Amino acid sequence: MFPFPCMPSSFSALRLPLLALLLGTALLASSPAHAQEFPSSEERVVDEIAAVVGNDIILRSEVEQQVQAMRQRLRQQQQGRVPPAEQLWDRVLQQRIDQKVLAAQAAQDTTLSVSDAQVQQYLDRRISRLAQRAGGREALEQTYGKSINQLKANFESQVREQLLAQQFRQRRLNNVRITPTEVREWFEDLSRDSLPTIPASVQLSHVVRRPEATAEARQQAREVATAIRDSARAGMPIEELASRYSDDSGSAEQGGRIQTSLDELVPSFAAVVSRAPVGEISDVFETPFGFHVARVNERSGNTVDFNHVLVEIDKSTSTGEEARSFLKAVRDSVVNQGAPLGLMARRYSEEEQSASQGGRVTAQSGESTLRLEVLGPSWRSTIDTLDVGEVSQPTEVRLLGSENERAYHIVKLTDRSPRHRMNIEQDYARIKNFALREKKQRVYQRWAKKLRDEVYVDVRTGDDDGAGALSMGAR
Incomplete structure (x- = not known):
C-alpha cells in the first residue's frame, strides 16, 4: 500500500550519487564531505553485471547508487526507519529491470518518441537544481570531477530510456479509473491510527x-542590448557575450544556449526564434523578461536550438x-x-x-x-x-x-x-488520488509481470564465478 507522504524533516547533509540524482530519485544535499567519487576515463574500475534485460545490462554500481539514494530518502520520510539493505537492493533492482523491460517494449512502438530537446530539458532542470544545492555549477563540477557537459553526456542515454519508459507506462495507466465506492472502501481499510494530520x-x-519600469530604466536596458547585438554582429561570439552579460542565469553558463520546443517559450520569444534566419544575429526584441538578442542555430519541426542574451529591465525604482x-x-x-x-x-x-x-x-x-x-x-x-x-x-x-x-x-x-x-468528508479528492495511485500500481505490477515474459531477463546478482565482471574503463 502506498504510504501517505510525510512532511519534510531536517536531515544531515550527505552527497548522493549523481546517477540517482539525475534520474530524479533523490535530492542533493550541500556538504561535500561525503562526496561519491566517479572514475575518470583513464581509471579501470571493475564492476559487475547485476542483470541482463534483452540486449541491455544493469550494472551493480547503478543499483548501489540508487539504493543509497533510496535509503537517504527513506531516512528523511520515516525518521530513520529504513528496511534492510537486502530488501532495498531487491526493490531497486526490480525497478531497474522493469524500466529496461518497458524501454525495450517502448522501442518497438513507433508512435512513441523522445526528442533530443526533451532529454536536454530534463537534464538542464536536474543540473540546475543540483547546482543550486551544491553552491553553483563550478562547485558541482569540482565535486564530481567533470564538466557540466560531461555529466550530461554520461547520463543522456539513461535519461532517454527513463523518459521513453515513462511514456509507455503512462499510456497504459492513463485509462485506469476508480469509482467513489472503491475510494471509500480503500479508506475504510486503513487503520485509524495510521491516518496522517493534514496541515492547514x-x-x-x-x-x-x-x-x-521607469522610462530611463527601459531605455538603459535597450541600449545595453543594442550594444550586445552590435558586438555580436561585429564578430564577437554570442556565447561569450551571453556568459559575460546575460541575466538569464539558467543559460548564461552554457553560452546562452537552449534547446527546447516552441511551445515551452513565451509567445513573444517564440514568435522571433520561429522566424529568424538560422545563423544570423537577431534584432533586439522584448519579452516579459526584458530585452533579448538571439541566434537560431537549428530548427526542426517544433524544436528550436538557439543562443540568446537577456538584459533585464531594472524595476527596483x-x-x-x-x-x-x-x-x-x-x-x-x-x-x-x-x-x-x-x-x-x-x-x-x-x-x-x-x-x-x-x-x-x-x-x-x-x-x-x-x-x-x-x-x-x-x-x-x-x-x-x-x-x-x-x-x-x-x-x-x-x-x-x-x-x-x-x-x-x-x-x-x-x-x-x-x-x-484526514477524513473522507474534507479530504475526498486527496484520498481519491491515493487510492487511484495504489490501483494504478497494482495494474502496473500485473502488466509489468506479463511484459517480462516477453523479454529475456537474467538476474546475475550473487554469482561468485566472476562471469558478471566488467571493466568500466573498457566500456
Whole structure:
C-alpha cells in the first residue's frame, strides 16, 4: 500500500550519487564531505553485471547508487526507519529491470518518441537544481570531477530510456479509473491510527500585474542590448557575450544556449526564434523578461536550438502605483460589477501560468491545495485578512517560484482548510488520488509481470564465478 507522504524533516547533509540524482530519485544535499567519487576515463574500475534485460545490462554500481539514494530518502520520510539493505537492493533492482523491460517494449512502438530537446530539458532542470544545492555549477563540477557537459553526456542515454519508459507506462495507466465506492472502501481499510494530520491549507486564485519600469530604466536596458547585438554582429561570439552579460542565469553558463520546443517559450520569444534566419544575429526584441538578442542555430519541426542574451529591465525604482491602480479597477469589476475573477485573470494577469488556469494558483507539482506553511510572508499576511470567497486589496507579493521578482496581485480565497486528521468528508479528492495511485500500481505490477515474459531477463546478482565482471574503463 502506498504510504501517505510525510512532511519534510531536517536531515544531515550527505552527497548522493549523481546517477540517482539525475534520474530524479533523490535530492542533493550541500556538504561535500561525503562526496561519491566517479572514475575518470583513464581509471579501470571493475564492476559487475547485476542483470541482463534483452540486449541491455544493469550494472551493480547503478543499483548501489540508487539504493543509497533510496535509503537517504527513506531516512528523511520515516525518521530513520529504513528496511534492510537486502530488501532495498531487491526493490531497486526490480525497478531497474522493469524500466529496461518497458524501454525495450517502448522501442518497438513507433508512435512513441523522445526528442533530443526533451532529454536536454530534463537534464538542464536536474543540473540546475543540483547546482543550486551544491553552491553553483563550478562547485558541482569540482565535486564530481567533470564538466557540466560531461555529466550530461554520461547520463543522456539513461535519461532517454527513463523518459521513453515513462511514456509507455503512462499510456497504459492513463485509462485506469476508480469509482467513489472503491475510494471509500480503500479508506475504510486503513487503520485509524495510521491516518496522517493534514496541515492547514488554502486554495487561491489571483490576478497579477508587474510594476512598470521607469522610462530611463527601459531605455538603459535597450541600449545595453543594442550594444550586445552590435558586438555580436561585429564578430564577437554570442556565447561569450551571453556568459559575460546575460541575466538569464539558467543559460548564461552554457553560452546562452537552449534547446527546447516552441511551445515551452513565451509567445513573444517564440514568435522571433520561429522566424529568424538560422545563423544570423537577431534584432533586439522584448519579452516579459526584458530585452533579448538571439541566434537560431537549428530548427526542426517544433524544436528550436538557439543562443540568446537577456538584459533585464531594472524595476527596483518603480513605485508600483500603475500596477496597484490597474488591480483596483479589476477588483472593482469583480466585487461590485460581478465580473468572474477567472475571466479577468485570463484577460489581464501578467503571470502566464496562473492566467491560463483562470487565475488558479498551483504549486510546481500542479497541486492547487497549498500548504500555508510553505507560502511566503507576503502571501500569508494577505490571506489572513480574507474569508472564503473574498477578494483582497492589491498587495505586493513575491510570486511562487520567483521569490526575487516584485509583483502585485489581488487574491481570492477559494477555500481554507484548518489543520485536521484526514477524513473522507474534507479530504475526498486527496484520498481519491491515493487510492487511484495504489490501483494504478497494482495494474502496473500485473502488466509489468506479463511484459517480462516477453523479454529475456537474467538476474546475475550473487554469482561468485566472476562471469558478471566488467571493466568500466573498457566500456
